[in-house]
Amino acid sequence: xxxxxxxxxxxxxxxxxxxxxxxxxxxxxxxxxxxxxxxxxxxxxxxxxxxxxxxxxxxxxxxxxxxxxxxxxxxxxxxxxxxxxxxxxxxxxxxxxxxxxxxxxxxxxxxxxxxxxxxxxxxxxxxxxxxxxxxxxxxxxxxxxxxxxxxxxxxxxxxxxxxxxxxxxxxxxxxxxxxxxxxxxxxxxxxxxxxxxxxxxxxxxxxxxxxxxxxxxxxxxxxxxxxxxxxxxxxxxxxxxxxxxxxxxxxxxxxxxxxxxxxxxxxxxxxxxxx
Numbered sequence: 575x576x577x578x579x580x581x582x583x584x585x586x587x588x589x590x591x592x593x594x595x596x597x598x599x600x601x602x603x604x605x606x607x608x609x610x611x612x613x614x615x616x617x618x619x620x621x622x623x624x625x626x627x628x629x630x631x632x633x634x635x636x637x638x639x640x641x642x643x644x645x646x647x648x649x650x651x652x653x654x655x656x657x658x659x660x661x662x663x664x665x666x667x668x669x670x671x672x673x674x675x676x677x678x679x680x681x682x683x684x685x686x687x688x689x690x691x692x693x694x695x696x697x698x699x700x701x702x703x704x705x706x707x708x709x710x711x712x713x714x715x716x717x718x719x720x721x722x723x724x725x726x727x728x729x730x731x732x733x734x735x736x737x738x739x740x741x742x743x744x745x746x747x748x749x750x751x752x753x754x755x756x757x758x759x760x761x762x763x764x765x766x767x768x769x770x771x772x773x774x775x776x777x778x779x780x781x782x783x784x785x786x787x788x789x790x791x792x793x794x795x796x797x798x799x800x801x802x803x804x805x806x807x808x809x810x811x812x813x814x815x816x817x818x819x820x821x822x823x824x825x826x827x828x829x830x831x832x833x834x835x836x837x838x839x840x841x842x843x844x845x846x847x848x849x
Contacts, residue, residue: 575802579608584626584806588813591630592773592821594712594752594833598623599701599840602746603848622803624787629807631780633814634773641774645669664726668774671728675737676778682741683783697746702844704747709837712752715759716830725767732761732771740775747841750776755830765825773818 575583586604590597601623605611611619635642649669652662659667739757743750751772758768795803 575608575610575799577802577805579610580802580806581809582608583610584629584809585813587623587626587806587810588630588633588815589817591627591810591814592751592769592817594708594749594755594830595837595840596701596705596708596747596749596752597627597630599705599747599749599844602701603698603844606848618791621787621791622806624783625791625803626806626810627780628784628788629810630814631777631784632807632811633818634777634780637815637818638770638774642777645672645774667730668728671730671733671771672775672778674730675733675740675775678734678737678741679744679779680782682744683779686744698844698848700745701747702841702848704745705837705841705844708748708752708756709834709841712756712759712830712837713834715756716834719759719765720762721759721764722762723767724764725770728763728767728771732758732763733775735761736768736771736775740772740779750779752833752837759830765828765830766822769821769825 583601583604586600587597590600602611602619605619645665645668648663648665652666657666659670662670736754736757739753740750742748743753751769754772754775755765755768758771759765761768763771
C-alpha cells in the first residue's frame with residue numbers, strides 16, 4: 575500500500591464510519607478495487623480496518639470531548655460515593671449505559687473472532703445482502719419512529735437494545751452507526767439523539783478492537799506499512815470529524831431516507847457485479 579492508497583482509504587473510512595452506510599463495506603470494495611485485499615490472508619485486511627478506525631475514534635473523542643469529560647467525572651465521583659444508580663445524575667448513568675451497551679459486542683466479538691477475520695466477512699454477497707436488509711429495517715424505523723425523546727432521556731432499556739444492535743454491526747455491510755441509529759429510532763429517540771448515543775457507545779468497542787488488532791499486527795508491520803497505516807488513520811480522523819459535524823446537523827431536520835436509497839443501490843451493485 576502506497577501513500578496515495580492510504581489517503582484514499584482514510585477518506586473512505588472517515589466519510590463512511592459515521593454515516594449509516596457501512597464503512598466496512600466501502601473499505602472492502604475500495605480495497606478490492608485497489609488490489610489490497612488478500613484472499614490468502616484476509617485477517618490482515620480485518621486488522622487494517624480495525625487499526626485505521628482508531629483515527630475515526632480520535633475524531634469522536636475530540637468532537638465529544640466535553641460530553642466525555644462530564645460523563646467520566648460524574649461517573650467516578652458518584653460511584654465512588656456509592657450513590658444508588660436511581661439517584662445518580664444523567665451523566666453518571668450515561669457512563670453505566672455505555673458500559674452495559676458495550677457488553678453484547680464484546681461477547682459476540684470474542685466468540686466470533688475467527689469468523690470476523692475470515693473470508694466470509696469480505697464476501698461481496700454477504701456485504702451486499704446486509705446493505706439491503708438493514709436499509710429496509712432502517713426505512714421501517716424511520717417511518718414508525720416517534721422522535722419523542724432526546725439524548726438526556728436515554729434509559730437502561732435503550733442502552734441494552736442499542737447495544738444489541740451494535741453487536742449486529744459485526745455483520746459486514748450492516749454498519750455500526752446504521753444498526754445503532756436504527757435501534758434508537760425504534761426506541762423513540764430523535765434522529766440526532768440516536769446518532770449521539772451511537773457515537774458515544776462506539777468508543778469502548780472501537781478502542782478495544784483497534785488496540786487488540788494493533789497489538790497483534792505490530793510484529794508483522796514493517797516501516798512502510800506503519801507509515802501507510804498512520805497516514806490512513808490520520809486522514810480518517812480529519813475527515814471523520816467533519817462527517818460527525820455534518821451528520822448531527824443534517825439529522826436535526828432531515829430524514830435518513832437518502833441513506834436507505836443509497837444502501838439499496840450499493841447493495842444491488844455489489845450483488846450484480848462483485849460476487
